[in-house]
Amino acid sequence: MLIALPPSEGKTAPTTGPALDLDLLSIQPFTDLRHELVRELETVSAGDNALDVLGVGATVRGEVEDQQHLSSLPCAPAHEVYTGVLYQAAEFSSLSEEEMARAGDSVLIFSGLFGATSPTDLIPRYRLKMGVKLPAGTPKARWRKLWHHLDERADGQLVIDARSSDYAGWSIPDSATHVKIGAVRETDGIRKVITHNAKYYRGLFTRLALTAQAVPTTADDLAHLGSEQPEIDAIELSGTGRNLTLTVVDREQAA
Template sequence: MLLLLPPSEGKTPAPADAAPVDLAALTAADALTARRTAVLEALAAVSARPDAAQVLAVGASLGEEIARNTRLRAEPAAPASRVYTGVLYAAAGLAALPDDAAARAARTVRVVSGLWGVVAPGDRVPAYRLSMGVDLPGVGKLATAWRAPLAAALDARAAGDVVVDCRSAAYLAAWKPRTSGDRAADWVTVRVVREADGRRSVVSHNAKHTRGVLTGHLLRRAGEPTSAAELLKAAEELVGEVVGTEVGSGLSYRVLEATLHAATGRTGPRTLELVVG
């Protein structure tokens, strides 16, 4: 199993006395260090500009986070499982896994990032502000810039395995598993829909939270899925369980159904759909 997650928009800074990032110690350093260095340098330069917020497509109120981008090589770093926070990560509980689940996460979980390309939960990184959708001066569109390095880092790892893809569209554009040939992967994206009064719709909070619940379940359960069919069986174990609380109403919701849908094209993924309500 290869479990792909998006980074959280917000990040929690490491303790002030923590050591800075060591690029040579990050996952897939041989394939990704050159691109990581280029993006770090370009991000620092852009973040020092008066129009940095506009270029990075963030609010002007995030001035402190933008300023941090100018000194990321010296900023304190912490495990990615603690730096990335938010709905999905809180539901997955990556920072508080028991030993056997933490070992599985180290092998299987990869966070796709506009700055680092991809990191494992234990990789030590500083808090930063950069999304994959940015067109970064000096580098270009990040999804395009990362495509070849990520192929070098991930193609062999994904080959012959099931890829459980919880990424959003911007991050999916940076790398897609091969679904044909001798290095094919069993690629499955995860879609979450909410059912209310007989109608189904996508709700962002429910989707992020439920993907996090699925991630935590796949890491903690006894067996590790190695195919889409086994992934579906693992997801079906959540059917009937209360997995979250509605924002606003405070009402709890549970997984009602898990279904595996066929790919819509020759090279596209299958879709694991989770219905909550």
């Protein structure tokens, strides 16, 4: 099993912890590009036009200013730094030692700065989207050349894909069973995609897969885990072969 997650816009800045050591992060073939991106992000963040370059608003000016010294900021496990809806639902911090070991082996968190990390890798708070135009090019274009290093990890595995489109640059190899997770709200037979709830359910299925007594190996296994949750009205599996979508259906009656 492999679980592919996006980062989150919401992040908590560690107040204590070691400084960033890129050489200790998972997936060693990504190390050189990580060094390049950190140096460029520190330089960009010190510029007068940093907010414009990074595509962020004045409310995070302090975060951007901190990035001038990104290499020396305190770090914490990635699952503690990311604090969005998905991560709240996944509840990594409440996992047992055995379950956290499973997470360390099977979860990849994709990001513009680090490419992909384990949830236990130590990182600082940062701001860098995949499409930001850094001096040497966007992270998206530069990571594209390195994604193939992940293919072996996915070979023959069930890949639970909870990534948003911005972080879906790595294409799951054909040898894997690829299951995307989505959510819709159905009102009197009319369906509407619900982005916020989709993030929640992606986090929930991450937790279910990590805490299951038996590791899910098929899309049906994953759907069964969800069907046992009282908060889920219905689950549908669609697609063909090894490319599937698991859709959570929230049903409500029109007023």
